[in-house]
Structures are given as structure tokens and as C-alpha cells.
Amino acid sequence: MKRSSWTDYQKEVADDNYYYARSCIRQNFFPGSEKVFLDILSKDLGRNIFDDPLHTSCTGIGYHSDVVPLETIMTVVARQFALMNEAGYENFTSSCITSFGIYTELLATWEEFPETEERTRENLYKATGREFKKPKNLAHTSDVIFHHREEIARKAKRKLINAYTGEPLKVVEHIGCHYAKIFPKKGVGGSEFPYVLAGMVESWGGEIVDYPERRHCCGFGFRNYLVQANRGYSIANSHKKLESMAPYKPDFIVCNCPGCSMFLDKWQYTIAEMDGTTYGQNGTGIPVLTYEEMAGLVLGYDPWELGMQMHQVNVEPLLDKMGVEYDPAAKYLGRNGKFIGRPEQALVNSCAEESIYKTSRRR
Amino acid sequence: MINFGFSINRPRTIDIDRNNLRKSNEIIREMPELQACIGCGSCTATCTAGNLTEFNFRKVHTLVRRGEYQGAYEEMNKCMLCGKCRLVCPRGINTRGIVMLIKRKLGDF
Amino acid sequence: MKHVIVIGGGVAGMQCASELLRQGLAVTIIEKEQDLGGKVRNWHKLFPTFTPADEVLSAMRHRLKISNNLKIRTGCQATTITANSVTLCSGEELKCDATVIATGFTLFDAQIKEEYGYGIYDNVITSAELEQMFNENNVHLAHGGTPKRIAILHCVGSRDEKVCQRHCSKVCCVTGVKQAIELKKLFPAADVFNFYMDIRMFGPGYEEMYREAQTAYNVHFVRGRISEVSPTFNSQLQIKAEDTLTGRPLKMSVDMLVLLIGMKSNEHNITLRNECNLLAQPSGFMQPQDSFIGNVTSNVDGIFYAGTITAPKNVGESINEGTAAARAVIEWLNKH
Secondary structure, three states: OOOHHHHHOOOOOOOOOEEEEOOHHHHHHOHHHHHHHHHHHHHHOOOOEEEOOOOOOOOHHHHHOOOOOHHHHHHHHHHHHHHHHHHOOOEEEEOOHHHHHHHHHHHHHHHHOHHHHHHHHHHHHHHHOOOOOOOOEEEEHHHHHHHOHHHHHHOOOOOOEOOOOOOEOEEEEEOOHHHHOOOHHHOOOOOOOOOHHHHHHHHOOOEEOOOOOOOOOOOOOOHHHHOHHHHHHHHHHHHHHHHHHHHHOOOEEEEOOHHHHHHHHHHHHHHHHHHOOOOOOOOOOOOEEEHHHHHHHHOOOOOOOOOHHHOOOOOHHHHHHHOOOOOHHHOOEOHHHOEOOOOOOOHHHOOOHHHOHHHHHHO | OOOOOOOOOOOOOEEOOOOOOHHHHHHHHHOHHHHHOOOOOHHHHHOOOOOOOOOOHHHHHHHHHOOOOOOHHHHHOOOOOOOHHHHHOOOOOOHHHHHHHHHHHOOOO | OOEEEEEOOOHHHHHHHHHHHHOOOEEEEEEOOOOOOHHHHHOOEEOOOOEEHHHHHHHHHHHHHOOOOEEEEEOOOEEEEOOOEEEEOOOOEEEOOEEEEOOOOEEOOHHHOHHHOEOOEOOEEEHHHHHHHHHOOOOOOOOOOOOOEEEEEEEEOOOEHHHOEOOOOOOHHHHHHHHHHHHHHHOOOOEEEEEEOOOOOOOOOHHHHHHHHHHOOOOEEEEOOOOEEEEOOOOOEEEEEEEOOOOEEEEEEEOEEEEEEOEEOOOHHHHHHHHOOOOEOOOOOEOOOEOOOEOOEOOOOOEEEOOOOOOOOOHHHHHHHHHHHHHHHHHHHHHO
């Protein structure tokens, strides 16, 4: 894909010393991703990153569902910044796209309407006795991985390549609306042709699929999903994307936003159970990865250590394709070998034995 | 099949690729003047049926031209053929003729 | 003999120069390109009569040839301008008794409207490139073959505050209709869809041509602006818009998308404003002294305007302004 415009949207990303803010959805549904992000930064890349137990949710889910007012979320965000100052950091990096959108939006609001910043400072002081300085650098955690992508490529143990054919894996990237649709200049590559995930995929040997509904929202939409009666059109968005990408036979989907990772993964289960449709190549679903998991696989991490057993759509077909060695028996073993439970069989993971990638290759 | 308490919404999009434009092309070929509609809405403003029902002549024939035939015949049945729309049309479209043509062509949809 | 410098050798500048020469004045035309003719040089046929652009230009060139009092400096650009002098890029300063600015406009860079994928997807082309293809009698898809379905998008870089172009470029609507007819003449079996926000047929014969496009050529007009373009599995382009007259979203795949790019004010107008004391409008186009009786005079004594330097105009209007500016110059010189 010709992508001339992404270089116009470059952003400065700090090289070291990050204050880390977790994501509500990611730490609940993809806890391994946050763990491995910290490991990659500190162990593989030798960077300093601080995971602060004192910080809270940014309250973005409540904000976007009309239960948390603007003044409240501004004060919560100000507190996160104050905690960052107290820990001695200047570079803020958030794991969640919605949080990233909110931090970006509030910093811009304070810039445009200084009286709102003043009021926030007052509120924070009254509530907690804290004061804050704004971060010197604000980045989403995918920006940080993007920033270090070449170093990761140099340390790669595996590439995004089909181990049997040597062909690059075909990857669908999904960015998440709040990453760059609100402030296109704050996202690598802008909003129409974002490059943050594409850059990683290209550096690590994969190939990006540009399909008709690439820019379409996954359909999460907070309040739209939260009300059961509205889920029909929430799921219809993922459905539209999956229908549109299926002809390209992608090997996996990689998501930027915790919400999108969750919905593109779990809606595949729902669609399969509702109307029997699956979108993968062997009759199962298309595996959905977070970029941390993708980076982790490239760096040679064990898939179960990455938390990939938490996915609704089984990742084994992808692991087989990439030639990743794994222990099937260890999939549902947690810490200290404790059994964590096994999900029930689902249509999205059902396929004929002979269509399993590894088996069919061996023949 | 599991009942989740909701179903997948069907797209509202007019999908020109998926629609079969054969009937629409036939209609335009027979009365090319229909393409001259500029969407002014005079016809609906003055329409006997449109003032009392949901009938919207302009919208229905535009949908038909895009290959959306579902319900067009039933809609056109609401027309009382009073002819006021033809008097007001600034593009001189034979609107009654269009109503009859669409009914003739799309009775099956 | 009084000497007038005309900056810009497009149709307005050429017409102004020939009128001044006819009245016995000495004229220097300064043109940044190697040839006179401006933007019309790259156009195939002119609306609404389908007159070859070449025909108009050669008639205008012919008029200019008759005089010995004409100097043409091509390949050089003017920087600062006063009533009595023009400084060129080289630093050279030319003296004169009055100046006419006829530097025209800049075509909007379609890459700025990223969502249309110009420069990224093959077969997304601009109206100017289509004219070039008409000129070469070679309208084709990027990888060969002829288009079966074509979309033409109006208002690209016009009436759009997202790209700081709030004004209407005026001529794109009628160009879109003209190009739709030309495409239908070339490919009678192809479907042509024009996506528009408003259709503004302001000139004589334009409305008639619009109607002809609809009824005689079966060009489809959809009132709605395309929101995004993406590639399809079989290498076509998927476009999305709202069919606002039915109130529903619409999508389709097309083989070719033509972007009707608008007229943007020149970067150089900023220099005119900052260094030459000339007034500009919020659109960036220069501000004539009066919109009714002073269309070709500037706010600076002895500096005049002709053509699209003050606003988007069609070829005929630009040529008329060339004449009007020449008359205004002569009237002013006679008083001084």
C-alpha cells in the first residue's frame, strides 16, 4: 500500500523514563498484555518504566456513558498527573486508547480554556491536597512500541512470517477511534492512514491488508454496547468489518485499543453462535491480538505467558503458522501450575481435525 | 444457536453493487426525463396523498433509481393521480406517467 | 511611451496586454512558466460549448503577435510589486508607469483531503489530470482498460473549512457536468455518478447542459458528499456517501474517481498583502477596491487586477477582466 501521508503525522515519543497508566479493559481481559509490555520495556529494551499502584481508572467508561461529569474526569486526570510528578516522571504513557483520547482532549481543553485548568487545579487541591504539572510527553503505549520497533526487530526471535511457506503473514490492523479521529496530529500517521500498527507489522516482516471497511469503528461505543437492546447495532459494526476483511484471508487481526481487541474477538464468538458464520480460513475465527502480544511473540515469549489463552478465538492456528512451539497442556495452567478453568467448546473454535494448519501441513 | 437477547442489525446502506439495476435502467430508458429531477420537493409539497400519508413521490422514485424496489409499488398505489405534481414540476417531468411506469415495472417487488 | 507591466501570462494577462498594446502602450508580460496561456493551456475543452481550449489560446496569442512594443519575460516570477516597479526573483528591478496583477490561482492539492486517497490509490485522479487524458486522447485506468463505472466528486477543496477553503470555486460544478458528458461520449456503456453538495449552474447554457447530462446522457446525480474511499478486493475503489434525497447511506465500487479540485489563492498573495500593502479577502484572494464599480482596481494607486487573482472566475470572465483592467489603466495614466 502506498502510504505517503504518514510521515506528515509524526509525533514525538519519549525514549525512556515512562510513567505507566493501565487500562480497565486491558487489565481485565488481556492482563498478560500489560505485564508483557512492562517486561519488554524494562527487560528487552532496558528502559525505565514505572507501574504505579496508586493510579486509578481514568473514568473514561463512565464519562462516555454519561455517568461521570466532565469536571470529575478532569480532576481524576489531574490526579494521575500529580502522581506522575510525585514519582519523579515527566513522560506519561497510557495503555488505553480511550484514556489516551481523554488525556489528549483534556490537555487541549485546558490549553483552549485556561479557566477550566484553573478550576481543575482548585478541585484537585480541595479533594486531595495535590498539585500537578502537565506531562512533557504524552504517548499511547502503542506509540512507545512503535518508537522502539526497529530495536525490537533487531532482537526478534521470530518474524511475522509463515514458517512453512516463508510468505509474510497477512495482518489486519485496527486502530481505535479515539486514537487519532479526535486529534489526527496526535496519532502516528494521522486518522485516515494511521501507521502506528502498520509500522510495527512492516518492521517485523508482516504485510498489512487494506480492505474496504478498514477505517470503520468496531462498534463498542460505550453506552451503545452497555444497553443490551442496543447491542444489535454494536455487533453489526464488527460484523461489517469482518465481512469486508474475510476475502483477504487475514492470518490475524491486531488491535490498538483494548475495547476493539475485546469486541473484534468476542463478537466473532457471538456471530458464530447467532448465525453460524466464522471468518477464518479453516472454519474457525480470525485470531485477534493486542500489539503487546504481537511484540511478545516476535521477541520469543511463550504464548501462555502472554495471556493468549484468555482469547475467545483460539490463537493456535496462528501459532502453528508462525512455527511457535507451545505446550497445549499448559494452556489453562495459571501461576504455579494451578488450573484456571477451561471455556466450553464454541462454534468459533470448531473445525475439522484435518483442516488444522499444523496437521494438514504435516501430511 | 444461543439467544443473546438481540440480533445483528441489517445495514441501512444503499449498496449499488448489490442492487440489481436492471429494472431501474429500464424505467430510465423509457422515461429519461426522470433523471432531470433536482429534488426540489414541489411534488411532495403539493401532493394530495403526501399531505395525509407517508407517501413521498420524490423519495420513492429516487430509491427506485438506486435499485431499491422494495415497497415502491405499494407506495405508488397511494397516489390519487390528481396531477397537481405535474403542474408544479419545474423540470416538466410527467410525474403521473412515472407513477404508472413504476407500478407497471415493479408490481413483483 | 508609457510602459505597463502585466504580471501573469494567463488569459486575463494576455487579454489585458493586447488591449494596452492596441491603445499604443508598451507592455512587459512576466510569466513564471516557459509559455503563455496559464491554466487554460492544460485544459481540453471549455464549457458549456465544448470549444477546444487551444482555439481560444491561439486566437489570443495571435492578437499579441501584432505589436513590437511587447516584451515577454517567461520563466521568471515577480516578488514585490509597486505601481512603478516590479522586482523579479533574480533581484532585477523593472521600472514602469503602472502594474496589472493577473497571477491567477493555484489548484487545490487533493492529497490534503486524505480520505479520498489521492496519491495512495490508483485511479483516484483530479479533474485537471482528466483534462490531460482528454488532451492525449488516452482516458484509461492505471493498469490499462476502460472504466465501467466512474464517480465524479464535486467541491474537493471548496466550501470546506476543514481545509481552510470556505469559498466556492464556482467553475467545478459545470466542469463536473462537462467532464461527465465527455466521459459518456467516450464510454457510452459506462455509468457516471456525480456526487454534489449543490449544483451551481451560474452561466448561460450551463443549466441547459446540466439537464442534457441528466436526460440525454443518463448521468446520475447524487446529492451527497463522498466521505471516504478505500480499495476493494478486486482493485476497485469503494466510495461511501449519503444519498441525502433518500436519507440513507450509500456505497458502491467504482473503477475511477475524479476529484473536482477547487481554486485556491496563490501563496504569493501573502507577499502581496504583507509587502506591497495590498488588501486580501479572508479567502486569500485579493480584495478589489469595490465589488461593483472598482473590480479591477486595487487599494494601491497604480496597481490593477485582472482575472482570478481576486476570485474564482471562468475563462470568459477572466478575459473580460483583462479588457476592463486595460481600460482602467489607460484612464488612470491619462489622469497622471
